[in-house]
Amino acid sequence: MIAREPIYAPLFELVESAAAFVTAERRLRHWSDVAPAEQPALFQTQKSETAAVKRLGAPTVWTLNVELYLYVHSSDPYQSPATMLNPLIDAVEAALAPAAPTGVQDLGLPAMVQHASIAGKIETDEGVLGDQAVAIISVEILCL
Numbered sequence: 572m573i574a575r576e577p578i579y580a581p582l583f584e585l586v587e588s589a590a591a592f593v594t595a596e597r598r599l600r601h602w603s604d605v606a607p608a609e610q611p612a613l614f615q616t617q618k619s620e621t622a623a624v625k626r627l628g629a630p631t632v633w634t635l636n637v638e639l640y641l642y643v644h645s646s647d648p649y650q651s652p653a654t655m656l657n658p659l660i661d662a663v664e665a666a667l668a669p670a671a672p673t674g675v676q677d678l679g680l681p682a683m684v685q686h687a688s689i690a691g692k693i694e695t696d697e698g699v700l701g702d703q704a705v706a707i708i709s710v711e712i713l714c715l
Contacts, residue, residue: 573633573683573714575620581678582687582712583615586639589666590659599640602703607644611659614640618709635712636690639663643704652704653697660706664689667710678712685713 579597587595594605594612605612618636625632641663643655667689669676677684690711697704 572631575635578635578678578680578684578712578714579615579617579637581680582637582710585666585678586615586663587613590662592659602642602705605642607646607702610642610644611655612640612642614642616640630715632685633714635714637710637712639706639708639710641706641708645702645704648702651697652702653695656695656697656704656706660693660695660708663708683714685715687712 583595583597590611590613592611592613594609596613597615599614599616600612616638618638620636621634622631623634624630641656641659643652643659645652645655667676667687669686669688675685676687678687688711689708691709693709694707695705
């Protein structure tokens with residue numbers, strides 16, 4: 572059995588502090604509902620949770636899947652919103668980087684979190700939406 576909120580909250584705090592987000596919330600809003608003055612914005616959603624037992628009698632290993640939504644708006648018709656989005660993606664990646672000595676990112680919860688990392692493809696729209704750019708970053712957290 573895991574305690575979920577003590578895992579999700581530190582992940583959000585870590586990512587929220589990675590860049591100068593004007594808005595940071597754990598309740599997702601569509602980009603059309605986030606005013607340009609509220610951006611750059613970060614939203615965290617809980618996507619899924621998967622339990623696995625590797626062998627009889629072993630503890631349950633949980634995989635928690637989270638999505639981070641990053642929004643930026645450029646009012647400059649000559650600046651691609653991607654130039655504002657890319658540094659935010661880099662900042663999130665750096666925040667989730669594993670510790671150099673161990674190679675593990677445990678969110679400061681070594682008894683609960685085995686590893687947290689970006690997993691899979693980062694979905695982006697670099698400004699095809701006009702002045703708006705969006706990135707969706709999948710994060711996987713392995714827990715005992």
